[in-house]
Amino acid sequence: MTVRLTDTAITAAAKRAAETNQRSDLSDATLPGLRLRLTPAGGRSWVLACRDTLGGMRRFPLGNHPTMGIAEAREAARRMRAEVRKGADPVVEARRTRAIGQEARNGVGTLTAVLDIYAKQRGSNLKSWPECRRRIDHVFAVHLSKPAAMLTAADLQMTADGHASHQSAAAAVRYIRPVLKWAAQRRYVAAETAVLDPPATVRRRVRLLSGSELAALLPVLRASSRPYAAALRFMLLTLARREEAGQMRWGDVDLDAGLWTIRDTKNKQPHTVPLSRQALALLTAMRPEQPVSGALVFATNTGKPLGNWDRETKRFQEESETTDWTRHDLRRTGATLLGDMGELPDIIEAALNHVSIRSQLAATYNRSRYRPRVATALQRLADALDGIEYGAATVIPLHASA
Numbered sequence: 369m370t371v372r373l374t375d376t377a378i379t380a381a382a383k384r385a386a387e388t389n390q391r392s393d394l395s396d397a398t399l400p401g402l403r404l405r406l407t408p409a410g411g412r413s414w415v416l417a418c419r420d421t422l423g424g425m426r427r428f429p430l431g432n433h434p435t436m437g438i439a440e441a442r443e444a445a446r447r448m449r450a451e452v453r454k455g456a457d458p459v460v461e462a463r464r465t466r467a468i469g470q471e472a473r474n475g476v477g478t479l480t481a482v483l484d485i486y487a488k489q490r491g492s493n494l495k496s497w498p499e500c501r502r503r504i505d506h507v508f509a510v511h512l513s514k515p516a517a518m519l520t521a522a523d524l525q526m527t528a529d530g531h532a533s534h535q536s537a538a539a540a541v542r543y544i545r546p547v548l549k550w551a552a553q554r555r556y557v558a559a560e561t562a563v564l565d566p567p568a569t570v571r572r573r574v575r576l577l578s579g580s581e582l583a584a585l586l587p588v589l590r591a592s593s594r595p596y597a598a599a600l601r602f603m604l605l606t607l608a609r610r611e612e613a614g615q616m617r618w619g620d621v622d623l624d625a626g627l628w629t630i631r632d633t634k635n636k637q638p639h640t641v642p643l644s645r646q647a648l649a650l651l652t653a654m655r656p657e658q659p660v661s662g663a664l665v666f667a668t669n670t671g672k673p674l675g676n677w678d679r680e681t682k683r684f685q686e687e688s689e690t691t692d693w694t695r696h697d698l699r700r701t702g703a704t705l706l707g708d709m710g711e712l713p714d715i716i717e718a719a720l721n722h723v724s725i726r727s728q729l730a731a732t733y734n735r736s737r738y739r740p741r742v743a744t745a746l747q748r749l750a751d752a753l754d755g756i757e758y759g760a761a762t763v764i765p766l767h768a769s770a
Contacts, residue, residue, distance in 0.1 A: 370395040402445040414441040416448045480512045486547045500543035507540035529567045538566035575697045585688040586757040596680040599666040605647040607702045610695040619661030639721040642743030644750035715741045
């Protein structure tokens, strides 16, 4: 029945449907294709009947009366008709959205699932991935269980911009963008989802621990029985990265020769570290009677890798009354100490195991890693740290900390 739809006409038609116990449709004379379906039980649902781009007659649901009034239904019908003419299929899209939502509730197709797949295909080849994943999970925690296909750049950008630490959020944005670009190539997410801006410019850390801070920290690390203390002392003595010390195994150490071989390095090149007397003494004191080659040197009581670095670092800061330093700051501090003692830059760079000691061109021709000179430098560093700890030597002061 085609009528000019009014509330009066709808009420009368609904009454007839209830009395006759038959379903009926009212077609709107004002907007062709708009219909109101009435059921004997009192249901009233708006639909738009129109042809899709393939010429087939389709019915697209719009809403329910009286929640959606007549004027609203006409406007919704006009918008729906325009979308259908452009090739959209709202029914299929609605089914897809419901399916995505159900899959997300089952843990399928979520941002977490995308990150997990990326980790298997790409992340496992990146030494930095565990830290990247930790930062992404922390900053974008509210989105992890959401369907990846439904995420927008605006959602992620707003979360990053609103995070308490702009520096942490900026790092998370840098880490997640390659993941989203990779996911967009596989249609896991929309291409524009990866268009994110860091909420802050990343600042290069220049923090150094002063001589007085080292004098307060070193006794705390020596006295503590926690494995983190030994690891931090070892990192100072060898200029090693946290990840390198954390993955060190007894099979990598030759105590007789005084050498530690780092096989999995940031620059993908094995690196042999000459151990000072102090570093050897530290490892000798820790060495089990029958060490297992594959066992970690610095590990928990159960042999697991150390994982609570932030918590333990804060504890050592409190105990030594020092603040605002990271594990990498120890590496920077040790390198600066060597520089202040007059060690040549090439030797310091070699001790740090940087890829290019002076320049990329020089690195191409000069493959030496100056191991004898590095051994001398690391022994000087260890002696200097002893002097700072015990106050038995005069050490050139470090640059002012920032």
